[in-house]
Amino acid sequence: MFKNYLKTAWRHLLKNKRFTILNLIGLSTGLACTLLICLWVYDELSIDHFHKNDRRLFQVMENQPHEKGITTSDGTPALLAATLKADMPEVENATVSTPASWFPKIALTTGNKSTKSAGIFAGQDYLQVFSYPLLQGNSRQVLQDKNNIVISEQLAYTLFGTTNAIGKTITWQVDRFKKISTVSGVLAKLPSNASSQFDCLLPFDAFREIMNISALDPQGPFNTFLVMKEGADIPAFNAKLGSFMTSLTKGSTTPRNLFLQRYSDHYLHGNYENGVAAGGRISYVKLFSLIALFILVIACINFVNLSTAQASGRMKEMGIRKTIGANRLALVLQYLGESMLMTILALGIALLLVALLLPEFNHITGKALSFSLNGKMIGIIVAVALLTGILAGGYPALYLSGFNPLPVLKGKVPGSPGQLLARKGLVVFQFTLSVLFMVAVITAYRQIAYVQRTNPGYDKDNVVYFDVEGKVPEHIPEFLAALKRIPGVVNASAMVGNVLGAPSIGCTWKGRGTVETIMCRPFPVNYDMIETLGIEMAAGRSFSRDYGADDSRIIFNEAAIRAMGIDNPVGKVIEFNGMKTEIAGVVKNFHFQSMHETISPLFFRLDSLNSTVMVKVKGGQTKAVLDALAAFYQNYNPGFTFDYKFLDEDYQAQYTAEKRVAALSKYFTALAIVISCLGLFGLAAFTAESRRKEISIRKVLGATAAHVMMMLSGEFLRSVLIAVLIGLPLAWYCMDRWLHSFAYHIEVGAGVSLLVGISMVGITLLTVSFQAIRAALENPVKNLKAE
Incomplete structure (x- = not known):
């Protein structure tokens, strides 16, 4: 039939x-x-689900109240993971890491070979918490010593021509900090459905040492991951976290509202509105x-x-x-x-x-x-x-x-x-x-x-930026002065991080009779950054060497001044983040976030510790100036390649x-x-x-x-x-x-x-x-x- x-x-x-x-x-x-x-x-649905602890693997998140509601972030204190593992019986294992966006390029050198690779600083149990496969090395031991380094299979081939790299040494540099580490492990190629992709892992203890982190910093922007014990009651644990953090941060006026989000949910459900999950890539x-x-x-x-x-x-x-x-x-x-x-x-x-x-x-x-x-x-x-x-x-x-x-x-x-x-x-x-x-x-x-044709409030066109490395971090003023002398360079400055992408943090200020908290994006910059980016002043002045102690002054944007409710702000002395500081000026609002977000408060401070150099190039001379910059960089920083990006490309990448x-x-x-x-x-x-x-x-x-x-x-x-x-x-x-x-x-x-x-x-x-x-x-x- x-x-x-x-x-x-x-x-x-x-x-x-x-x-x-x-x-x-x-x-x-x-x-x-x-x-x-x-x-x-x-x-999309398979992203991050390959970890063996997937059902019990969580990331610690925080809701931060401010004047317009609640902001949710994944930034937590540096030592929170170790503290929770020691004091909370529901936690089976815990680890900490720096955010993946912090170090997209770490300078690595061995012998006469140099390269730049994405890396993170991770806690000792990172490879016990996450199931990233190792070709060589013991996952329990590879990050125990602060002088170790774990590299990817591809990076091992690049530096040594073989994956048999255990025991070999690598010199790495972050900003002005250099260190020699011994390869303790080689990672197999990371799964394509891993949301975090990196080429090297460095011990978090090394980061604590160079950054002098020795106490529970209430503003720490690190990532904390927990493996909970079988049968752990997550809602009940979230309720315990609030009182636990209050006891750890006595004397702080900022409430710490921590909670757990399943790690594999973060990729698809990463958006929050007023403290409540509101979708994302899902x-x-x-x-x-x-x-x-x-x-x-x-x-x-x-x-x-x-x-x-x-x-x-x-x-x-x-x-x-x-x-x-x-x-x-x-x-x-x-x-x-x-x-x-x-x-x-x-x-x-x-x-x-x-x-x-x-x-x-x-x-x-x-x-x-x-x-x-x-x-x-x-x-x-x-x-x-x-x-x-x-x-x-x-x-x-x-x-x-x-x-x-x-x-x-x-x-x-x-x-x-x-x-x-x-x-x-x-x-x-x-x-x-x-x-x-x-x-x-x-x-x-x-x-x-x-979005593409709207003026973001700063001049993003013809701005080239690159990471500092080699001897540059120790000679930033001289390096910037030399850059400005290159024909076709309009201006140059340096800052920590980048103009786009960094999160806001909870900042306290004493005004209107009480200590208040506002969410503010910090901009640690060198002299001339405001001029290099073409940001307009609404009132007051930019930072200048002509005024002596400008490192004790601060510049806000209009949104910050409005949030704090300060009238005639220029010249006023306020207590901000526990320090008395004078307001030197106010910049006009500009889009340092995507246009999905309203312009939020920010502040500029002078900082001599810079990680990124920004160069404004004269229009129509980009190729000639880039060639000159590359030649200058090779002479100034022999052994390091001139890897640069354009700021306007980063702006477009937001969309x-x-x-x-x-x-x-x-x-x-x-x-x-x-x-x-x-x-x-x-x-x-x-x-x-x-x-x-x-x-x-x-x-x-x-x-x-x-x-x-x-x-x-x-x-x-x-x-x-x-x-x-x-x-x-x-x-x-x-x-x-x-x-x-x-x-x-x-x-x-x-x-x-x-x-x-x-x-x-x-x-x-x-x-x-x-x-x-x-x-x-x-x-x-x-x-x-x-x-």
Whole structure:
């Protein structure tokens, strides 16, 4: 019986080649798109879940109250991990590390070879808490000695030409601090689904030594990770943390509201609003999962519409089968079998498309996805194929198997307004989704363009920056003076960290009769940084050597002055972070965060300990100045390479996620429209064919070709216009909500709605016009001949 069903299904597909090809194109492209999104979603959901302690591995977070609500951060005191491990019985293990963003480039030297690699300082049990694989070394011991270093497999090859590096020495440098360490371990290549990627691990004890960390610093911005014991009550532990921190920080006016977040949740659920988890990358996972389902549904709708439209041609076959004893279940299984056969054929084409498109998809998403047929991937493919087959074939199977055979065999073709209405409704649904996608893409690109052209409040163009290393940290004033003498260099300065990305910290100040806390971003800078970045003064002055003790003065931005409520601030002496300081000036607000955030308070202080040099280059001379900088750097700092970045590229990088979403959405929108138009084309072809005698009679009675075209196009045009009327308000609502995730954003605007509406009407007319023109120009005599 199965063989008979298969043979019948195959004959039906070959008999209706045009509709088979349309269905294959629609289903295969829809399946390919769905599979690509499934690969991306699967990878996103797997991030950081490979650790053996995944269920019990947590990161300590902190809610910090301030004048506008609560800010959540992952910065914790340096010695918190050791203290919790010793004093809290629920903690099985604990470790600390510096944030991954602190040291993207650590200078490493051995013999005559030098390189720069990303690294972190980590506690002794770091490789016990996390499951990063070691090629060589014991995970319990490699970070025990403060003079050790653990390097990656690739770094070992770079420095020593082999992975057998145990016992070899490496000189590393952070800022002005240099140290010789012995390789105690070699890491295997880190899993691609690890959110933290690094090339070397240095003992946190070495960092404590060079930074002179000897007590529980209440402002410490370090990362603390805990492995909790089996069965530990996390909510109860969170409640204990508050009183525990209060007892450790007696005398501090800043409340410490600590809590645990599962480490593997941090990647997808990293956003907090007013102390409450508010999504993160999980929003994009949900969005693209929904897009994948919508595109699959759009492709299946084509199959449903074309199958039900052709029902009249199969009714005699169905009537005969019922008459000779076939029950409804057998007919349903037959038609579902046809759907599954079509799906399997489309799946084969889709898998080929995935293999061809995956490199470009990886380029757009910034991932390294691979299409390997492991157990889970086979399960995903089978699930998607079954879902597609059932979605595409379920309704046609039930519809075609439900007719009474007697009227059919007498030549009466049953039909119902409901069936026609359902087909039109599916077309409306398809194009409603297409309208939604189109508005989303246009809005996303407009918002990104707005962000790119908006003045951030400082001059980010032609600013080059690089890390200090070698002898530079010990001679910053002389080095900066030499840079300024290079032709084409407008200005140069240095600071700790970078302009963008660093978090705000809780700062205390004594004013209005009490000690208050505000969240403030510190900018430890050298002289001329404000001038180098082109930041405008709102009041007072910048730092200057002409005023002597400027290292005891401070400069705020307008947002900080507003938050503290200080009138006429210039020259006033306040107590800030426990120190009396004079306000030298106030800078105008500028965007040191992305435009998702409102401009928050910040302060500048002079600091001679700098990690980053920034150079303002004269416009139009970038290449010549970079060549001169490289030559100067090689002479000044022999053995070290001149690795630089542009500040404007970092500014744009803040919106990488949005750009990728916009780029992917562009392709998904094009696919949705193409698939919808394929179905519309097929329906137009079927309608023209089924009404050819009616059209011929109309032409004989005087109807013009234009009248016939409008008659055939009008039905589909009405459906698309309804889709536009439904889709535009829905799209406006969705995009308005998305735009409000930016503190500074555009409005959706009526122009977008008008553009999308006209575009959809034009696309519809182009799609059905070929069939309409063909039917209108056909010779009526040919169709009116007796068959």
